[in-house]
Amino acid sequence: MQVVGVTTQQEIFVASRDRKFEINEILLIEDSERSNPCGEVVETQSFNRYIPLSTEHNAIVDEKVILALKAVGYEIDKEEINLAKLRIIGEISTPVSVGSKVRLPDFGEVSDLLLQVKPQQGLTLGEIRGTGSLFSTMPGELQKVLAMYEGNRVALQKSVPFVFNYKAMNEYPHIGIFGGSGSGKSFGLRVVIEEFMKKPVPGLVLDPHYEMDFSRDFPGLKPEQCYNYRDRFLLFSVGREVGVNFEDLDTGALKGLLGAGEQLTEAMDNAVGVLHSRKDSYTSFNSKIKYMMLALEGTEPEGLAGAERKIYEAMLKIKDRVGHLATVRGIAWRLNNLFHEGLFASNTRPIEDALMAGKTAVLRGPLKLLQIYGAYVFDRLYKKRRDYRDACQKGESGDWFPPFVIYTDEAHSFAMKGDRDTLSKRVIKTIAQEGRKYGVNICLATQRPALLDDTVTAQLNTKIIFRTVRSHDIDVIKEETDLGPEESRRLPYLNSGNAFISSAITGRAIPIRFRCASTVSPHGINPFDELAEYFSDHEQTLWSAVRELLPIEEGGEHIFLPLLEKKLGKNITAQEMFALMEKYVAEGKILKEKALFGNKYLLYNK
Ligand SMILES: Nc1ncnc2c1ncn2[C@@H]1O[C@H](COP(=O)(O)OP(=O)(O)OP(=O)(O)O)[C@@H](O)[C@H]1O
Ligand SMILES: [Mg+2]
Structure with missing residues (x-):
């Protein structure tokens, strides 16, 4: 691989006869005068003699590159040529030397660029795309920090983990999660919340879809890949367990x-x-x-x-x-x-207690009510935290209230662009603007960034961008992030779960694939699998109850029925019980013998 064409401080072309380039992979340029800089492949193309390069309409290469390829000995009409556009990572003051050799680096040579903090110190959100070639040279302790989800199966980690340095949110607060329907926002938001819960950072989740439950392990994960969040979060229904005093x-x-x-x-x-x-x-x-x-x-x-x-x-x-x-x-x-709506029947105390204990409170209810209540709670808890910090500043002792993160999906309905002034918009705007001072961060997910209030969008220092198709939304993303034209062009085609992280914290837009969540939403299960599971569970309970009572004899209903009912926790008639026995006999599970008062049902080995 070698540098060809005209180079600038930011971009170069690399050509290779025998190796196809992978999008997003990181390559090292052997140019010692510039301390061997690295670049990320942002666009690739392969040509062969059947598709003459010079006659193709071509987004990557222009005449100059073709001439340069010829100049260094490529016979562009005769052989296959692989070409990549690289964006230089970091700053160099003069352009790279044309002709420099290019190679795949070892993990150690690029670890500073890829891993700002260790997994234990940050949020391990997924894998950095295009880093597969670095896996084998990565220290063992980094090779097993997450599980992936590919083709409907849990899969092993194969690339460098992406670890988000959340402590830097002290300086660059707030996260935005953008993407079209089915692009992986909710899945990604779940991973983000899981990681914050592990630390633990107290949180407040608005959950209009009743999906943010973290008590069920993701199917297919090995026990050592699971994480028990059960004592890290609490579910509250607005108007039932929580309300307004x-x-x-x-x-x-x-x-x-x-x-x-x-x-x-x-x-x-x-x-x-x-x-x-x-x-x-x-x-x-x-x-x-x-x-x-x-x-x-x-x-x-x-x-x-x-x-x-x-x-x-x-x-x-x-x-x-x-x-x-x-x-x-x-x-x-x-x-x-x-x-x-039951709003005045209870108060916010349970939520405050949850946060003070380092937990994440998940608030559930209809969207409209959550909008009202969420705004009220955000405002109230934000003030509690602000009062405490302000008191500390003045050297007074205030009531302690912890820093926390607010998460919400469908964020555009809470802070909608336009003139309509709602409490939720006012509160979210205030927190977006001043929350940093008090350690209150927001994490907003929305399908429609174009509908989100501009001030709020501008304050989201970290933006996670999934597949986006609408041109309006892409325009907002282009304006509000450091995604280059190549990345923006790829936005409509990203697979679910793939995203770019554009952040003041990471310094450059990083392509990642979110890891497999360790828990699953109650709706995450296929409804048909759910049915099968329900019936097999039900069958299992019934069978083990019956099995313990065997042998069962006709004429002995008065003994067996109450025992079976007790085990099952429900009423059952004698007819149903014997129909069940006949079914088990037909399935070959049990044996039927003649006895004194009728039939006797027993296990084979007795
Ligand atoms: N990181 C991932 N790895 C593998 N598959 C994923 C990942 N993220 C999402 N998916 C797949 O994409 C599907 C849709 O994801 P998700 O429900 O998060 O979309 P969404 O953006 O929230 O959509 P909507 O806007 O309609 O709510 C998931 O059910 C899952 O199958
Ligand atoms: Mg969703």
């Missing part, structure tokens, strides 16, 4: 909640401001709303006494400041909706 709401937060789905009108905003006071419980605020509506209608309720009467009179006094009946009705309707 109404008494904790200040007027701003209440406005935020009421306006989280659809922005409050100016009149509503004003009315909530007049009606709500810091001490209100849900009941007292709700009564105010009720009596304000009556006051505005002008119908005095009969038989009002005591506290109720007082509220009504208070409402009469302030009704002019509140405005119109329709406004208060609108507020009542929204409040009632939140109440019926």
Whole structure:
């Protein structure tokens, strides 16, 4: 392999007669004047005499390269020529010498370029593509740090691991995960969360699809490849285990909640401001709303006494400041909706406890409710962390609250580009802009980067880009990352699970394939496999229960039935039990003999 054509400080061409180049592989250029720089293959092509190079319309080579190939002795019309475009990694101040020899490096020669931190110190997300040739020269301890998933099977690691130096997020915070449908975002997000949980870094996951459960091992992994996350995460349903403590709401937060789905009108905003006071419980605020509506209608309720009467009179006094009946009705309707979602029945305490114990809290619920609740919780926990840090800064002692990472899929619906101002957008924007100071990071996945708020996109210092087909989204990616034109051209064709990581932390865009997740989403199983598994499990339980009771005799139902029912935990009739025995006999599992009161069913070896 040798350098041909015109070279620049950034790009060179390498030609070879006998070796095909692999996309993304790293080659070493023997040019000692420039300390033997390395380059990554960003485009490759092979030619033979049947496809004359000079007449082809060609993206990689131009006339100059062809002339250069001829000049160094290639007979381009007669032999096969493999050509690669290399992008130089790192900076060199003068162009590489043409004619320099090029070879595959050993792992040791490029380890600094590929591995910033050891697997134990970072997030082991996958393999670096194009590094297969380095595997054999890599130290043994790096050869078995992850499992891959290829062609529906778990496979061995074959390349250099990609280890993300997450501690550098202190300087370059936040992660964006972009890619079209089925490109591997959710799978990748799962791997990212798993790695953070291993450290452990506390986290908060919004899970509208009920898929972020980490208790089930990925099928096909060997026991030593599995990892037990069961004590690293907790699942919470919004409106059941977790909610909002109404008494904790200040007027701003209440406005935020009421306006989280659809922005409050100016009149509503004003009315909530007049009606709500810091001490209100849900009941007292709700009564105010009720009596304000009556006051505005002008119908005095009969038989009002005591506290109720007082509220009504208070409402009469302030009704002019509140405005119109329709406004208060609108507020009542929204409040009632939140109440019926169960939002005020519990509080955020379980989530706070989970984070303080270093765990990841997974919040579940319908997307709309999660949007509202997620924004409220992000805001609340972010403030807790900020208050603590600010207190430390001032030399005061505040209540400790840990740094944490927020993860969400479908992120564009939380921080949508455009004028619509929602609490979730405001909160995510604030955290995107200032979270770094407080150690609060966000990890946002979306199919539609073009729809994500610009300020938020710009703050995502690490972008993980999967297959993307829409030109709008590709344009945003081109603008917001350091992907070169060659990489951008490849975006629509990436296989699921392959991605580019463009990050201030890695310094250059790195092509990776995500590792096999160590856990699987409950929906990750093929529904037909699930059915087969269910029935085989069910069969297994039944058979082992029966087996322990054998021999079973007709006439002895009163003894066997209750025992079998106890083992199975459900009722069963004598008819069903004997039908089952007949089935086992037909399957050759058990033996049938004549006995005193009818048939006797027993195991073969008894
Ligand atoms: N790292 C990977 N290795 C092997 N296969 C993968 C990998 N990532 C994804 N896949 C395959 O691609 C499929 C789709 O991935 P995933 O569900 O993550 O897509 P997605 O981008 O979240 O799609 P959607 O936007 O529709 O939710 C997975 O079920 C899996 O079969
Ligand atoms: Mg998904």
